[in-house]
Amino acid sequence: xxxxxxxxxxxxxxxxxxxxxxxxxxxxxxxxxxxxxxxxxxxxxxxxxxxxxxxxxxxxxxxxxxxxxxxxxxxxxxxxxxxxxxxxxxxxxxxxxxxxxxxxxxxxxxxxxxxxxxxxxxxxxxxxxxxxxxxxxxxxxxxxxxxxxxxxxxxxxxxxxxxxxxxxxxxxxxxxxxxxxxxxxxxxxxxxxxxxxxxxxxxxxxxxxxxxxxxxxxxxxxxxxxxxxxxxxxxxxxxxxxxxxxxxxxxxxxxxxxxxxxxxxxxxxxxxxxxxxxxxxxxxxxxxxxxxxxxxxxxxxxxxxxxxxxxxxxxxxxxxxxxxxxxxxxxxxxxxxxxxxxxxxxxxxxx
Amino acid sequence: xxxxxxxxxxxxxxxxxxxxxxxxxxxxxxxxxxxxxxxxxxxxxxxxxxxxxxxxxxxxxxxxxxxxxxxxxxxxxxxxxxxxxxxxxxxxxxxxxxxxxxxxxxxxxxxxxxxxxxxxxxxxxxxxxxxxxxxxxxxxxxxxxxxxxxxxxxxxxxxxxxxxxxxxxxxxxxxxxxxxxxxxxxxxxxxxxxxxxxxxxxxxxxxxxxxxxxxxxxxxxxxxxxxxxxxxxxxxxxxxxxxxxxxxxxxxxxxxxxxxxxxxxxxxxxxxxxxxxxxxxxxxxxxxxxxxxxxxxxxxxxxxxxxxxxxxxxxxxxxxxxxxxxxxxxxxxxxxxxxxxxxxxxxxxxxxxxxxxxxxxxxxxxxxxxxxxxxxxxxxxxxxxxxxxxxxxxxxxxxxxxxxxxxxxxxxxxxxxxxxxxxxxxxxxxxxxxxxxxxxxxxxxxxxxxxxxxxxxxxxxxxxxxxxxxxxxxxxxxxxxxxxxxxxxxxxxxxxxxxxxxxxxxxxxxxxxxxxxxxxxxxxx
Numbered sequence: 001x002x003x004x005x006x007x008x009x010x011x012x013x014x015x016x017x018x019x020x021x022x023x024x025x026x027x028x029x030x031x032x033x034x035x036x037x038x039x040x041x042x043x044x045x046x047x048x049x050x051x052x053x054x055x056x057x058x059x060x061x062x063x064x065x066x067x068x069x070x071x072x073x074x075x076x077x078x079x080x081x082x083x084x085x086x087x088x089x090x091x092x093x094x095x096x097x098x099x100x101x102x103x104x105x106x107x108x109x110x111x112x113x114x115x116x117x118x119x120x121x122x123x124x125x126x127x128x129x130x131x132x133x134x135x136x137x138x139x140x141x142x143x144x145x146x147x148x149x150x151x152x153x154x155x156x157x158x159x160x161x162x163x164x165x166x167x168x169x170x171x172x173x174x175x176x177x178x179x180x181x182x183x184x185x186x187x188x189x190x191x192x193x194x195x196x197x198x199x200x201x202x203x204x205x206x207x208x209x210x211x212x213x214x215x216x217x218x219x220x221x222x223x224x225x226x227x228x229x230x231x232x233x234x235x236x237x238x239x240x241x242x243x244x245x246x247x248x249x250x251x252x253x254x255x256x257x258x259x260x261x262x263x264x265x266x267x268x269x270x271x272x273x274x275x276x277x278x279x280x281x282x283x284x285x286x287x288x289x290x291x292x293x294x295x296x297x298x299x300x301x302x303x304x305x306x307x308x309x310x311x312x313x314x315x316x317x318x319x320x321x322x323x324x325x326x327x328x329x330x331x332x333x334x335x336x337x338x339x340x341x342x343x344x345x346x347x348x349x350x351x
Numbered sequence: 352x353x354x355x356x357x358x359x360x361x362x363x364x365x366x367x368x369x370x371x372x373x374x375x376x377x378x379x380x381x382x383x384x385x386x387x388x389x390x391x392x393x394x395x396x397x398x399x400x401x402x403x404x405x406x407x408x409x410x411x412x413x414x415x416x417x418x419x420x421x422x423x424x425x426x427x428x429x430x431x432x433x434x435x436x437x438x439x440x441x442x443x444x445x446x447x448x449x450x451x452x453x454x455x456x457x458x459x460x461x462x463x464x465x466x467x468x469x470x471x472x473x474x475x476x477x478x479x480x481x482x483x484x485x486x487x488x489x490x491x492x493x494x495x496x497x498x499x500x501x502x503x504x505x506x507x508x509x510x511x512x513x514x515x516x517x518x519x520x521x522x523x524x525x526x527x528x529x530x531x532x533x534x535x536x537x538x539x540x541x542x543x544x545x546x547x548x549x550x551x552x553x554x555x556x557x558x559x560x561x562x563x564x565x566x567x568x569x570x571x572x573x574x575x576x577x578x579x580x581x582x583x584x585x586x587x588x589x590x591x592x593x594x595x596x597x598x599x600x601x602x603x604x605x606x607x608x609x610x611x612x613x614x615x616x617x618x619x620x621x622x623x624x625x626x627x628x629x630x631x632x633x634x635x636x637x638x639x640x641x642x643x644x645x646x647x648x649x650x651x652x653x654x655x656x657x658x659x660x661x662x663x664x665x666x667x668x669x670x671x672x673x674x675x676x677x678x679x680x681x682x683x684x685x686x687x688x689x690x691x692x693x694x695x696x697x698x699x700x701x702x703x704x705x706x707x708x709x710x711x712x713x714x715x716x717x718x719x720x721x722x723x724x725x726x727x728x729x730x731x732x733x734x735x736x737x738x739x740x741x742x743x744x745x746x747x748x749x750x751x752x753x754x755x756x757x758x759x760x761x762x763x764x765x766x767x768x769x770x771x772x773x774x775x776x777x778x779x780x781x782x783x784x785x786x787x788x789x790x791x792x793x794x795x796x797x798x799x800x801x802x803x804x805x806x807x808x809x810x811x812x813x814x815x816x817x818x819x820x821x822x823x824x825x826x827x828x829x830x831x832x833x834x835x836x837x838x839x840x841x842x843x844x845x846x847x848x849x850x851x852x853x854x855x856x857x858x859x860x861x862x863x864x865x866x867x868x869x870x871x872x873x874x875x876x
Binding site (some may be wrong): 014052054075076078080083087092093106152153161263 | 462465466467468470471472474475483487802
């Protein structure tokens with residue numbers, strides 16, 4: 001049973017004549033990562049800012065942890081919500097460590113605990129406090145600054161974190177690195193995250209669910225594979241069209257490839273039932289198939305069926321075919337089989 | 352080199368005054384700056400949040416900046432009287448624009464992303480201001496305060512005109528006395544003060560670039576301390592005097608008077624010459640210096656205190672001319688001499704009064720007097736190509752009147768044309784114009800010729816001892832010898848320095864002469 005962290009009901013906002021949000025309603029479950037996605041000017045940043053009251057809506061309600069945000073002073077509300085923006089906005093006259101310690105300071109938390117927390121966060125984000133803590137923001141690269149921004153948002157351990165295009169200003173290589181750190185940060189796994197981006201690949205990489213906005217209303221809200229496989233409108237379909245192949249590779253799991261592997265004629269009978277339908281018909285495969293039931297060989301590692309094609313390829317690229325945990329015919333796939341299955345599936349997607 | 356030695360000598364002999372004036376100057380600047388920051392700082396912050404008021408408010412501050420400082424002081428006197436209050440208010444008004452403008456520019460120049468991030472983290476508006484906007488705007492804020500400081504140190508010299516003291520006392524005294532060393536004696540420390548203030552604020556800014564509170568605290572502690580120098584106890588007495596810078600500075604004026612009459616218990620402040628009469632009329636001061644034929648003596652109900660020990664130098668008016676003029680036109684001499692000895696002190700005071708306070712034309716007043724004396728003749732028709740006599744005057748009523756009298760006499764009794772040049776600012780300008788042949792005649796005073804132009808040694812002054820005939824004889828001889836210029840016979844009146852009191856007060860205290868003033872001050876009677 002999941003609890004609702006954020007509930008937005010019929011949110012409306014105008015800037016003069018322009019309707020920026022036209023009756024937006026959605027919920028975010030505790031621990032979920034929701035990505036607000038959409039073209040420029042669709043209202044996604046405005047929507048995010050209504051959550052911490054940097055923008056006051058014209059109508060509708062926002063509840064956070066069951067409480068209307070208007071019941072709290074904006075400052076009190078914001079101190080409980082981590083906030084990261086594209087331009088980072090580190091206070092240039094304070095050191096890295098002082099920047100990270102800002103919110104705990106506002107909350108009046110004891111200095112020693114804050115310092116320990118700051119050090120731990122910076123270390124985890126690959127900015128060892130001993131070396132970076134005393135530097136001024138201007139002495140850091142863009143990627144380093146955004147890591148500090150992230151640490152600052154997490155310093156007071158808020159249950160909810162809001163991020164507005166956090167990787168938008170970074171060059172592609174830095175962006176990938178910071179995004180990986182972000183994804184791998186244990187801190188964030190436990191938190192409710194609302195992230196704004198216009199980058200569909202980023203959305204698919206990070207999202208549990210995606211909220212696709214267009215001209216102030218929700219086009220579709222769902223898991224990445226739902227948006228891709230069951231677009232609710234022509235807009236949704238076209239929105240992902242250019243990136244279709246790459247996105248498919250991110251949502252397709254090895255389990256879904258099993259029928260193709262079976263078609264090669266070497267899949268043992270003891271393996272779980274094929275899920276080919278999920279590829280052909282597009283029905284959601286919400287739960288990964290159970291692990292193979294037959295006893296593994298002495299050196300075998302079970303194949304991680306829930307892993308996406310994209311990630312599998314990533315591991316292949318890193319460690320070569322040997323890095324892929326496959327075994328021989330004793331109820332297992334060979335590396336060759338997996339690779340050829342990839343080839344089949346890719347050509348199927350491309351068709 | 353010579354000026355430098357004189358400057359050092361002047362400082363040595365006026366060390367106590369130098370210290371007092373510097374202290375006053377620092378205090379005025381600091382007080383105005385403190386108030387300026389206190390007013391313009393919050394106002395500027397308010398303007399960043401109410402942007403549509405920026406145009407009107409900065410516009411008003413800009414207009415204030417363009418009001419000439421002496422005029423601003425003039426406006427403030429009726430409201431605030433004389434002394435530190437109008438001076439500090441004027442300085443405050445001048446410091447508004449630079450501080451306001453830089454507060455607005457500094458706060459609005461802070462990167463919007465930083466402000467948004469701070470708000471997003473949960474800073475209150477006040478915390479955003481104190482911990483983000485003000486620290487980041489600090490260099491710009493300080494630049495504005497430093498600009499205001501330098502302006503204030505400069506304008507504070509004018510405080511000497513409203514009895515607020517400061518280094519302007521030396522400067523304006525020096526200008527009045529044509530004494531470069533005395534001007535420098537005030538100007539050099541004023542310039543040094545400007546640099547010191549600017550440097551001090553710069554140091555404060557650099558030392559604590561990251562510590563807004565330290566800067567603010569530093570200013571809040573330092574400025575009142577500096578300003579407090581102004582309220583050091585001052586001498587008080589039964590009467591308060593207000594004197595013009597020249598009167599205070601000249602050896603034969605206040606210092607001579609003080610020793611001759613033992614006036615040591617007469618505390619005085621320095622005022623602009625234009626303001627002393629009003630200050631006396633309005634009761635801000637009780638005793639002033641003035642010119643004995645000034646029309647305001649009558650207009651304001653003031654009493655001239657008799658100089659019964661003849662301590663003040665005589666200032667008998669007489670025409671000074673180029674001898675070439677009389678060589679070419681011998682008939683002119685007797686015409687000009689018709690005025691000799693004809694104008695008494697009271698007659699001249701009356702004529703001045705008509706021009707200064709009844710706002711009659713100097714020419715009408717001059718012709719009216721000539722008619723009553725039977726000296727007026729209708730102008731003769733000018734023969735073609737008639738030579739022209741060029742008459743000059745300084746810019747005040749008495750000189751205009753005298754000039755019109757001479758012009759009418761020449762037009763009515765000779766065949767010469769007359770050209771009048773009444774725009775010659777001061778003694779030096781008139782004198783140089785005459786010496787270099789740009790004018791032929793102007794009315795001068797024996798005391799001015801002696802003190803301002805000839806500047807004889809103290810020994811010579813002693814020997815003259817303020818005797819009118821001796822001074823006239825000396826001036827006449829020296830002008831002829833040194834400059835080849837001729838003094839004609841005096842007109843009769845003595846437009847000398849004098850001490851003045853309000854008639855009502857003088858009568859009540861029974862003071863008619865400077866001796867009686869001295870007795871009163873010493874507690875007699």
